[in-house]
Amino acid sequence: MASSPAAAPTDLHCRPTTAHHGDRRVGLLYIIYSHQATSDGRSLSYLQQALRSVRTVSKHNPQLPTALATNLLQSAGAAEAVLRGPAGNGSFTLACDMHGQQPGENHWSPRLRALRSAPFELTLEVDASVTVCSPQLHGALLAEWTRDRLDFAVNFEMVPLSPPSPGSTVGPPPCTVADVSVHCYSMLIRRGPGGRELLRRWLTQSDHHQAQDDQQSLHTLLRALHASGFRSCGGDGCVQVRVMKLTESVGAIKWPDKLVPGWRNVWPAYTRPISGDLLLLHSHEPRLIPPEYNSSICGLLNADAPHSRLMVQSGPGRPYQVATQRTRCAHALSPTLITDRASAAAAQQLCSWLPTKESGGRGQTQLVEPLSTFWSWLEAHKLTAPNASAECRRTSSMWRRAWERVSDAVVRLG
Numbered sequence: 001m002a003s004s005p006a007a008a009p010t011d012l013h014c015r016p017t018t019a020h021h022g023d024r025r026v027g028l029l030y031i032i033y034s035h036q037a038t039s040d041g042r043s044l045s046y047l048q049q050a051l052r053s054v055r056t057v058s059k060h061n062p063q064l065p066t067a068l069a070t071n072l073l074q075s076a077g078a079a080e081a082v083l084r085g086p087a088g089n090g091s092f093t094l095a096c097d098m099h100g101q102q103p104g105e106n107h108w109s110p111r112l113r114a115l116r117s118a119p120f121e122l123t124l125e126v127d128a129s130v131t132v133c134s135p136q137l138h139g140a141l142l143a144e145w146t147r148d149r150l151d152f153a154v155n156f157e158m159v160p161l162s163p164p165s166p167g168s169t170v171g172p173p174p175c176t177v178a179d180v181s182v183h184c185y186s187m188l189i190r191r192g193p194g195g196r197e198l199l200r201r202w203l204t205q206s207d208h209h210q211a212q213d214d215q216q217s218l219h220t221l222l223r224a225l226h227a228s229g230f231r232s233c234g235g236d237g238c239v240q241v242r243v244m245k246l247t248e249s250v251g252a253i254k255w256p257d258k259l260v261p262g263w264r265n266v267w268p269a270y271t272r273p274i275s276g277d278l279l280l281l282h283s284h285e286p287r288l289i290p291p292e293y294n295s296s297i298c299g300l301l302n303a304d305a306p307h308s309r310l311m312v313q314s315g316p317g318r319p320y321q322v323a324t325q326r327t328r329c330a331h332a333l334s335p336t337l338i339t340d341r342a343s344a345a346a347a348q349q350l351c352s353w354l355p356t357k358e359s360g361g362r363g364q365t366q367l368v369e370p371l372s373t374f375w376s377w378l379e380a381h382k383l384t385a386p387n388a389s390a391e392c393r394r395t396s397s398m399w400r401r402a403w404e405r406v407s408d409a410v411v412r413l414g
Helices: 041-060 078-084 109-116 136-147 193-208 214-227 297-302 326-332 341-351 371-380 390-413
Strands: 012-016 026-032 066-070 094-098 122-126 152-156 182-190 231-234 237-240 243-246 310-313 321-323
Touching (some): 041 066, 094 109, 122 136, 193 231
Parallel strands (some): 066 094
Antiparallel strands (some): 012 094, 231 237
């Protein structure tokens, strides 16, 4: 049984809404921060996205608590109107005021301080554009709360499926799991010594590298933790920080490569293979869902559950398609749709992740998995460096430093 955690810090001041109920063991947290502390068009758009997202939580998991942390609650009426939402369509169970950016802080730091003060013992922080797809999400979170086996979990970006090209920010294949960039659209964090230590160091890393975004600073931190065996020493002594990976049931659409400037993408877009129910999906375009699924991305991606499956999109504006075996994937990504060399190599690689015949997935959807499981999957599909020699690690380190210099320059110019 899970132990009682220490009280949360007070960077957030939360109040219950009309949808409030008292269980705070697990919950979803949305963080929307405006540097102007006013509900401008952009921040209001994020609030509207978050309200649409929380309705999908209420639809599938009506007992799962949700919280919105924002510095817009005191701004003129528009933000409050969005928070209330139409009656009966679902709303946040907690509305939380968050502090603004402090002198000397990275502009991402308010998000990290809000996460440090999350009102739940086990918090799944999600982007506003997330769509919840399964009634299994609440049970999966409660199961992890009971197991008490992690302090932090996150998903990861893709390693390159095509050779590095000029300006590539993905670089050579990884030597270790810590070389794979993180993808922070969803993060699971537990209140306690390990979670506090990770957030303390993440805030420090973020504030010392002002040009880095939150994903870059977290990636740098996880590389350091990996090198120390995930043991970290700070003001409270030394703790073991238990880091795991969110499974692909907490899914996102990815691309084989990302190029700077402008984050242009090599096609096809895809999800990694999903087993069991898809619990939630990061950002998607409803207009690309085939009409027979009535604009439901959840219906499309869970129609073939629990079979192992992935979703692909062959190019800009083309519809999403789901494949459960290699031949269906190859048909969706035929040479008539995928014409350039890099995209063709990527399409061949990702179709190889599927079985030749339809196969059943796990009966019970898993929320997290060990980092070693993810690394074994990368190795099995030849997505890692040929060996983990000292030369491999040295080359990777040199490349990463160069990547950080380029990324910092792009942020400054942007």
